Amino acid sequence: MIALPKTFILGAATAAYQVEGASKEDGKGRVLWDAFLEKEGRFSPDPASDFYHRYEEDIRLAHEHGITALRISIAWSRIFPHGSGEPNAKGVEYYRKVFETCLRYNIEPYVTLHHFDTPETLFLQGDWLNKNQISAFEDYAAFVFEAYHDIVKHWITINEPIAYAQGQYLSGAFPPSEKYERLKCVQSQHNQLVAHSRVVNLFKEKGYQGEIGLVHALTQFYSIDQQPQNIEATRKHDIFMNGFMLDATFLGYYTDEKLTTIKTILADEFEQLDIRKEELDTLKIAAPQLDFIGINYYQSNWIQYHQDESYIFHNGTGDKGTSVYRIAGIGEVVKNDKIPTTDWDWYIYPEGLYDMIQRIQNDYPNYKKMLVTENGLGYKDQWIDEETPINDQVRIDYIATHLEAISKAIKEGARVDGYFVWSLQDMFSWSNGYNKRYGLFYIDFETQKRYVKKSALWYRELAKAIAQQS
Secondary structure: OOOOOOOOEEEEEOOHHHHOOOOOOOOOOOEHHHHHHHHHOOOOOOOOOOHHHHHHHHHHHHHHOOOOEEEEEOOHHHHOOOOOOOOOHHHHHHHHHHHHHHHHOOOEEEEEEEOOOOEHHHHOOOHHHOOHHHHHHHHHHHHHHHHHOOOOOEEEEEEOHHHHHHHHHOOOOOOOOOOOOHHHHHHHHHHHHHHHHHHHHHHHHHOOOOEEEEEEEOOEEEEOOOOHHHHHHHHHHHHHHHHHHHHHHHHOOOOHHHHHHHHHHHHHHHHHOOOOHHHHHHHHHHHHHOOEEEEEOOOEEEEEOOOOOOEEEOOOOOOOOOOEEEEOOOEEEEOOOOOOEOOOOOEOOHHHHHHHHHHHHHHOOOOOOEEEEEEOOOEOOOOOOOOOOEOOHHHHHHHHHHHHHHHHHHHOOOOEEEEEEEOOEOOOEOOOEOOOEOOOEEEEOOOOEEEEEHHHHHHHHHHHHHHOOO
């Protein structure tokens, strides 16, 4: 058995837009993805996993397979269809039913307020580049805390600020599909961190019971060799993708090293970066009040120096070996033949999760606790027939090796209190549609019938083994 504490949380994760479907039902407002997907015409978020109508079935399945915590996001536009204004009573009622159902099945809901789904009205006004969105987010959070504080005790402000900003302004995989806009990427990160901090401060000022945290997508970066220019490119890549955010999260300010590096990366554009004194004051108040950091870890990358033209090709189809990632002034992700990859060119490297946990432990010893809030394997699962179990042993191996990395870190003194597999069920994947499956439970998207995968049975046995420890 993997050595984990008896109190270790074994959970699963979802996100509203990826599982709910029902994108036009019961007063839900549009989000940034709706027009984007309609224009592309490749796939639709409806019905996704139809969690909007089948949430009790999925929550019951989670309970039956040993899951004691479920990460769920609230769709901002179900509560406020335009991001602000009058709340939508049907949306408010829906999430109360979902959270009550979780508790009825002895599952703790961990609730994310923003998971890649800004309401369309706010998106058209600039999304996180518009500082007015910070206040709108704080108002939304204040309403939600008041509506659910009696039944929700675990809150997450924002999911993956860097992944959202990068998808929007570097790779172009997320709307508005802009590419290589480094300034916008940094500005969006900063504004999201200010919004997060204001919400943390609000939560603490109001004295709500429970805990509040932030989830970062953290990728471990390694130099492809010992050449000085590649080592330096790796350092810059890490600061751009990890260090800038981690400083603000744990320290409440940006260190001189981080700001100097960001200035080097942005060059003349750095003067346009809008970071205000009152915003830094907000970060400083929030940092020591943060109850936990959520780590979403899927891969590590190997980096070399790159100063020529930027070029990114996003592998959204699972056509192995097609992805390209080069950003001028930051670095290039290069192939490491020693490390296996998924069909989507994501390196399978659990050692990187261990190294990231150790990095937080060493660089930010004021952290209170960590949770691995997402980790899992995107795979082209094969359904054979009703009687044949779906054999996803490769997913079991992936989860097990990453849990072993967590176990090692815990033994060496890190406080990691839980693990949330991504994902509970198969779902719509932002830029990959429906062929990239992550779930413990297979979904036939035409019939919406659920099938238990071998990984779900394994997860249940692991949960039993952890609970039965003396």
